Amino acid sequence: MTSNHLVAQSIEKLKRAHIRITPQRHGILEYLIENDNHPTADEIYQALASRFPNMSVATVYNNLRLFTKVGFVDEMNYGDASSRFDFTSAQHYHAICEICGRIEDLYYPGLEDIGEVTTNLTGFEVNRHRLEIYGICPECQQKREETTHSTFSE
Structure with missing residues (x-):
């Protein structure tokens, strides 16, 4: 399954759950799907900061929590300072x-x-x-x- 298909599928699931699709949400989801390196929230923020200059680290965290709650993302905490996030298809x-x-x-x-x-x-x-x-x-x-x-x- 291509990353574009996974993004589209995930966006549709969010819409069915009546969750608004903001450009930042779309960008974070797309980043997680395209980068299977299990990034931290800060790594996601750094990667998307130039694309979304008004986005804060808190926005990234809040969206990751939402994606975790919806079941798209697993939060992986291995005892170090930062959780890593993994898109789960x-x-x-x-x-x-x-x-x-x-x-x-x-x-x-x-x-x-x-x-x-x-x-x-x-x-x-x-x-x-x-x-x-x-x-x-x-x-x-x-x-x-x-x-x-x-x-x-x-």
Whole structure:
């Protein structure tokens, strides 16, 4: 599905919920869909500031909260100072680098019934779930190898 299609689909859902489509809302939504780097509210603000000079960081936060409430966006808080935001068109999980903090989306169809399995095994009524896998991304692995190699070469 193209990003334009996802934007249009999301805009239609907002309209059906009687939520006014402002240019800023459209811009924030479009940015989230086109940039899968799980940005912070400040990163979104910085990226859109030249396009919307009168927009404040508070406007970005308020719209992200709205999108979260509507179900378009997941707020991801990993214990650091800033939440990251992720457009959610399909259930997915996250691989997180413990060195640089990079987050990659992970789609794994075998986990689609995890909520139902959890209910069957534990009796829990599952409202939501998230899976995070921590490790070291390829770039940080490469940097580590280069540092290790240069240390032993000296």
